[in-house]
Amino acid sequence: MILVVLIGVLFVGGVIAWISERINPDYPRLIALVAVLLDLLLMVILLSGSAGSEAQWLASIDAQWMPRFGISFYLAADGLSGLLLLLTAFLGVIAVGSAWDEIKDRPGFFYFNLLWTLAGVLGVFTALDLFLFFFFWEVMLIPMYFIIAIWGHENKNYAAMKFFLFTQVSGMLMLISILVLAYFHYIQFGTFSFNYHDLLAVSTGGELEMWVMLGFFIAFTTKLPSIPFHSWLPDAHSQAPTAGSVILAGVLLKTGAYGLIRFAVPLFPEASLAFAPVAMTLAAISILYCAKVAFAQSDIKRLIAYTSVSHMGFVTLGIYAWNEQALQGAVMTMLAHGLSAAALFMLAGSLQHRIHTRNMQDMGGFWPKVPHMATVALFFSIAALGMPGLGNFIGEFLALLGAFQSNITLTVISAFGLIFASVYSLWVIQKIFHGEFASTNFDDSQLTDLSRREMVYFGAMMLGLVWMGMYPQTFLDMSAAALGGLLAGSQELVTSVVQN
């Protein structure tokens, strides 16, 4: 029941925020903040209440929805979902904070969309009925489209359209795959079912399994994104308003990775095993190629977007290695990247807000003018490049460690990504904050240091990254049971295939 409340709070909060704009344009942001804080609080209660318990599912609800097709309203959260829920609510608070002063235009509708996107994401992380999963998967797109299309920057229509088309079309392939699975269940058991546990029992087998798996894979790697389906991301990110980028980079990308871990691999263990080398190769290409492309960008948001693709490569790599360390690494990378990428986008956003450009060619020598911002930027750049002691290092290290056991060549190649990451991260800092102050290229009258409010939420995110880096066990423990369950389900089969 608590899961329904979690999602319901955001849906209802969104509607109230929209309506409240008529009373006072300041109300929507307050209501949005209350809604996300309430969610965060409920999640902490949910997770702390179940800490130490051995049960795989922390909370669940299962009700009939469309009996004609065996579709039920089935939500459940385990440790893996729990961590991602927490990330979503946390970044939800941050996103509301980052939009606080930036969104002056029609705030009611903006916060409505923001909350509905978050609600869709929470649904994706908890739905265990595949129809419901697909439902939420699509529900989170529309409000995101509106956020980019209405509050975006100069080329927003193109970016919003591209975002929507990529995710929608790939989503439809997944829908076909889901239906094929449900139909297989019908053939083998005599009833339609979209229930995750029922579908795990379906043996697809044969050539078709690969095609069905690809439907899922394409949908998830488009969202992740991975080469070759990544080209929507730089456009969407560079055009989205800051809060949109925070949600997009911090949470929406993670739904793709979550889908791979929860659905794509466990539902099709054999096909995934056969496909793993290809997936890992794509991951390695993503890591290196996008790091290289990032280096060539002059638009700071595009640069961060490409680094996101690069970092997500480690997640794919970890998932397709499919052992405990690699999966733990993938999950840690998702969490840490959620924070660091969101923070970097916010920094880019606050720079753009102050000097009205994202072009790094025009920037330089900002350190003396904005020492706090520069320090914060340095911290998150260093986190992103994988400095030991911060969350990203733990994630990427574990992912590589796990991947090493499964494919040495690709792991070695991928590890070069860490070096590239150092290069572009430090280059950005060098370009923007060091050197001669480039005051001629823009109006610097607005260039002020971070406000106290901004310092608070950057501080919270720093704390999170340090916690993940210094004592990752908190997070590893939470996801261990869930990942263990997923591994156990497919391990048997995988080992038998390997032996044959």
Add this chain to the structure above:
Amino acid sequence: MNMTFNDLLPLMPILLVTATAVLAMVVIGIRRSYAMTASITITGLLLAAVMAAILMPGTNRQVTPLLIIDQYSLFFTVIICAAAMFIAIFSFPYLSNLDDDKEEYFLLLGIATIGAVVMVSSTHFISTVLGLETLSMSLYGMVAYPLHSKNSATHPLEASVKYLVLSAAASGFMLFGMALVYAQTGTLAFSSLLSAGAGISEGYSIAALLLISAGIAFKLSLAPFHMWTPDVYEGSPLPATTYLATIGKAAMFVVLLRFVEISGALNFTSVVVVFSLIAVLSILAGNLLALLQNNLKRILAYSSIAHMGYLLIAVIASFFAEGTISIEAVTFYLLAYVIMSLGAFGVASVVSTSKSEFDDIADYQGLFWRAPWLAAIFTCMLLSLAGIPLTVGFIAKFYVFMAGVESGLWVLLAALVIGSGIGLYYYLRIVYCMLTPATDKTPLPFSGVESLSSHSVLAILFVLLLVLGVYPAPVMAIIETISAFI
């Protein structure tokens, strides 16, 4: 067969619609009153819809060889009468300042509805043709209605003549096909062609089927028989376009479904191939050509071509899939299509009048900020047409996907995915246009905006769109029951 009193009861919806038309005619003859004629029509259609809904559980009766009144036909009778009533409500403010006699429009609307109801209740060529021609003849009149108006916003004469000539040609094809069927089976009732062709070669059956299909495909504006659609949609006054796009299509599709199922047309491989080609062609042509348009009515015209293509996939699937899943898919999709088309055209009608129509996309610029309520409805209708969740269009598309997957029609499904992807682009283009800041800040000056009844209809459609999109289980159950009657 003698008619008994028991036969009259199932005929009540048809009789009510007929009585409405007659009453409207008599009232016009006595005293011209626009409001009175309109309210008679609206009330009559409402009564007919309610009557059909009351009769629906437990009625299954062949009334004379011509008409079958079963749950399936009554289900569509409800949809058609309700849709006709909604269109009548939209028409009232639209036509209210036409500089010509306006009353007969509602008469035509009532008569067209008789034709549509007869079509969905027919399993006999005679009643099909009678219904179809009653519908089409009235539609020619509705399309051409503002003909004598000096400042009409549209080109009713062009649209009407185009529709008349091409439609007559299509009827000719269909009649020739029916004659060929009669030559083999000796009956004008829909019947299986499989056993009939024993004496003659299979070629006759195929020729007959293809001729009939071509005629039907024309009426459904399936490619390559779609050329008339955008011009006629664009040239007609908006309420007539709405009628053509919703009731005209739905009634014809029910006939197609019944004919295909009873005649066993899909047992002929060549017919399956032709249907598949028509489906793929319609999906691609409809969606691709819609990309090039700037006129809202033309976009919706091309999108309807694509939607008919999606529906045809479900028809083809009915041959391969076991059970009634594909018939349910067709039924649900038609229901969804009627709701979302009514909504989309309804919003356009509400902001238009016979003197100036909002038919260019640019007219809708900034609607989100000028009339948020209308824009929200329009956005939802367009997203539904695109098949996005939370709306009925998604469930409908889900049905078609389901039918396609069960039948293993992978090529057609691929076309469906590609088509839907392209479709998103032009639907979102309209949505985006509504989102951009308005250049024209003045409130919308049109009579329809103040019309409370039109807004209530839009509200009903909006609620239906969302409720059926979020909790379709009750309607799914009804459709599952009635689909057994096909």
